[in-house]
Amino acid sequence: MNKYTVWTHGGASAHDAPMTLRRVSPAIAWAAAGSAAALLLGWIGATGRHASVVAPLEFSAIAIAYFAAGGVAWRRRPENHTGRLMMGVGAGILVAMARNVPLDIVTVLARMQLGLNEVILAYLLLAYPVGRLGPGLERAVVRVIVAVYVVVAALQLVTVDTSSDPYCLGCPPNPFRIVATPGGVTTALVLLTSGVLGTVVVLLLVRRWLLAMPAARRMLAPVIFAGILEAAGVATRALTVSDPAGAALISRISFLFGIVVPLALLVAFLRARMDRTQVADLVVEFGRPQSREQMETALRAALRDPTLSVALWSDSASAYLDRDGRAVALPEPESNRAVTPLEHRGRPLAAILHDAALLDEPRLIGAAAAALGMAVERDRLESSLRAQVADARRLPRGQVTLLFADIEGSTGLAERLGERWPDTLLEVRRLVAGLVRRAGGVEVDARADEYLAVFTEADAAVHASLAIQRGLSARAWAGDERVRLRIGLHAGEPELSDEGYVGAEVHRAARVGSAGHGGQVVLSESARLALGDDLPIDADLVALGEFRLRGLDRPERLHQLVVPDLPREFPAPRADPA
Incomplete structure (x- = not known):
């Protein structure tokens, strides 16, 4: 993000203090500039020649509230x-x-722009909370409002007598006026039009609220409140035309309505801040073991979405599964439900199904998803370790024959196959694993293009090795490539730990295999x-x-x-x- 640079002095004296550079964000710079302009224009109005129904400094306060x-x-x-x-809105x-x-032409032209802030506010309310209008009714209504505003501004320019306008008492005559209308009629018509359009905006907001899910309703509540207040403010200003005597009291009421609207909108953002604090707490909470139900409950509370659910990815089912093990149907793009998928190293991990309104808070849902991802991955790792320990305990002890295999030239093969390489590698692993099991062996480990299995009988390892080589040579591979395995067999008594076989015998089996060719x-x-x-x-x-194998002291006789x-x-x- 671009930054504005402001030079300031440090220390007691501007002459002997070093210069320090502070970086001010555009948001602060524009807010400060707008607030200063509002104060200046308010002071000019309060000490100038033009009276107004709404005191100039009250206008300044409302503008500053919007800028802040x-x-x-x-x-x-x-x-x-x-x-x-x-x-x-503040700029309007x-x-x-x-x-x-105190320039007549500026005074008249500025008077004709009354309502510009309300047009921008209508856009803001209908585009909340992302600040952009989506396709549909809201966009059409905003276009109508803009068109009406242009027509009304032009109508005021050629009809309003600013010298007798209740909203610009003491203003000079309108030099652009070409049609005479009774005093206040055009202004009353403009306010009536603003009131009607404001009511339409409020009705659209209420419609959105009724159609929204709970999470969206919570975010829209302050916006509806702001819209109602603004419509009420327009109505009170309209009363000043018919009741000039009560203008002062009505002005106070209008001021209160106007100052509360930006504060109501700010409340929604402060709520989002509190939500992020709760999401940050998820990281701590998910640091402890959690069941699927506990994860969902914590996420629902943090994101304030009682409809939220979590689905975990299943490789065997190739689908996201709910807590009962049933495949989950993902929501359609245009529905009021949405899905935020989680991946780990490019592979599906889990998905959060939630109210579509949360997509308007990408950082919020992203932080929650990251916390869930860490918890799910930790649980899977712990489950994998427990399974690995259980598998290690089932591995045979004593004298065994180890089978080590790896793909010859796997790096070049992966580069040539590109996106097809993962599927090819998976197919090789499945073929090897199936033939090992068929021969009575047990898979010990499979990493990248390497594979380790164990057999209690050496002849079973030989039968498995021949079956693997025959299976690979008979199969057609992607891109007409040749996938060839180097296989090494070594007998010994490897050490057995909770993580499987370890020690010199495992290393010797790997070196025997690496000495061969595809x-x-x-x-x-x-x-x-x-x-x-x-x-x-x-x-x-x-x-x-007899050969010296890399990293091993004792030479090995190979066959x-x-x-x-x-x-x-x-x-x-x-x-x-x-």
Whole structure:
């Protein structure tokens, strides 16, 4: 956001104090400038030649209230146009106050702009709380109001006798007047038109309130109140035309109505501030374990939406599920319901279904969604860890055969496949996992393009390895690419912790696999010994020699598993000879 720069002096003396630079937001700068202009025009009016039904300083106070409230709204939510529109109402009042300027032409032209602030206020009320009109009835009504205002301003310019106008007592004659009308008739007609249009605006606001969900009703309540007050203010000003004797009392009432309107609109923004405080408390509350029901209850209270619900994403169902495990139908875009989805690392995590009015508070719903996302992800992580511990306890102990596999050239393959790479990787994992289970093995870990499984019998690991290589070679892959796995088998007694297998035996299995090439199955010496004579009937082992595997002190004798229907010619192992 752009900033205005103001130079100020620090210290007791402007001569010996260092200059300090303070950055002032546009909201504060415009609010200060508008308020200063209102005070100046009010002072000119109070000491000038033109009398008015509404005291000039009262006009100043109303304008300052709009500038102050608009400055607060603009500064707190710079992306929202509501604050600027509130300042626009204040600027419209300044235009009307310009009739106090001691220049006849300025006085007359400013008098003809009475009502400009009410046009901007109508736009503000109908566009609340986002500050922009949506398509539909409200936009059409604003267009009618603007058109009527232009016609009325032109009508006043050619008919109003400003020298006898109750709203501009002591003003000079209107040099643009070409049609004579009885005194006060045009002004009364203008006020009547303003009253009718103001009533239409209030009715539209009431209609919005009746059709809105609870969260939207709460935000619209101060706006309806402001609209009613403004309509009442127009009505009281109309009475001054028919009852000049009571103008002073009516002026006080009109002033009270006028000063309360911007304050009522500001209340709505202060409420939003309190809502954000409650949302911030969600982070603390969600830091403790929460059930789905508790999360929904906390979110409903913070966002003041009793209809809010939370749905969690299910990969198996490919849908958001409610607390009963049923798929949730997401609301249509134009309905009074909306959905705010949550993702974690590009994958769906959860969704908040809520009143569509909360979309007008993107920071509010965004903060609530972030708090929920952290809670859901934490719960899933804890569940995953618990499941991992449970799985680790089911892993076989003692002498086992480890199968390590990874995709050869996975980086280049991922670049060539682009968006198709995740699906390809998932397909490889499913194929490997299915064949491992079919051979009696257990999946230990799967990360990126690497896979680790365990078998209690070495021959089962051999059967699984051959089935995997055959399955991969027989399948057609995206982009006519070749997806080839390096598979290594190693037998030993790995250490078993709550997180699964750990220790040197796991590292040796990974190094045995990494020494091979795509489509190749390599066995360590311990795996060969564990296998014994239990080779498949058409399989054989070919000694590759002794090699130093990266990061391991003891050299390893490697063997290649060969069968007639799979490739058997490969380059030398990717390791240094011992």
